[in-house]
Amino acid sequence: MPTRTELIAASVASIKARADFRPDIGLILGTGLGRLATEIDACVALPYSEIPNFLVPSVESHAGRLILGTLSGKKVCAMQGRFHYYEGYDMAGITFPVRVMKALGCHTLIVSNAAGGVNPQFRSGEVALITDHINLLGDNPLRGRNEPGDGPRFPDMYNCYTRTLQELAIQAARDLKLTLQRGVYLALSGPNLETAAEYRMCRYLGADMVGMSTVPEVIVAKQIGLKVLGFSVITDMGLPDAMCATSLEDVLARAADAEKPLTALIKEVVRRM
DSSP states (O other): OOOHHHHHHHHHHHHHHHOOOOOSEEEEEOTTOGGGGGGSEEEEEEEGGGSTTOOOOOSTTOOOEEEEEEETTEEEEEEESOOOGGGTOOHHHHHHHHHHHHHHTOOEEEEEEEEEEOSTTOOTTOEEEEEEEEEOSSOOTTOSOOOTTSOOSSOOOTTSSOHHHHHHHHHHHHHHTOOEEEEEEEEOOOSSOOOHHHHHHHHHTTOSEEESSSHHHHHHHHHTTOEEEEEEEEEEEOOTTSOOOOOHHHHHHHHHHHHHHHHHHHHHHHHHO
16 A cells, blocks of 8 residues: 555656646635635646545535645645545545645645634624634544654644745735734534534634634645744624524525625735735
């Protein structure tokens, strides 16, 4: 059976055969947030199905393409769509592209997602800076054999979301006159949205927003030495005493509302890096 290092090498070789390109910044574009991909001056856009060892998203709002090109004058590698634990994939497969990004040359990872707000000061349609996370997925991408080249067996999660990048994002949002909330992201496995009692639990545990992704990729990014910056789009409010019905269509609509400011913010952050 091939080692993870060998699998990564095969993916990198396949990508480089299509584009001899060394990105500096990796991007993971979450639910309904694929518009940023259109802002990238693409060198090549590869369907995941054409990259050895990549999974293929089963969620229709995730396009499933790896885009290499320039954004705000910087070389980037963008995942237009990600993989989720609720799709039935294992953690190694979900986080594999992050390891490939590092092998391609990335030193920084910017992640985004759609999330439910549990902080009553938040509003649907706002963008929130992720300052920290809580992993309640019931699994961890570092579980199992730690292979040579994987990174430390017990990586420290201190400064998991790089503080200097957070400060850069806050200043960029101020200069753009954009509202930018800040908070802790809690990950649950999904795919159902939470009950009122579960939203209350999330808030009691210290979360400001809750979703079904991001944490596995960030854990691996930290293990392999990438700087990390994260954003959540608040697509619905999980306030246990003011609950209302929601749907995927509602979530996508709110994500679409936030696409323009988030795209502008990420472009400006990348420009300042």
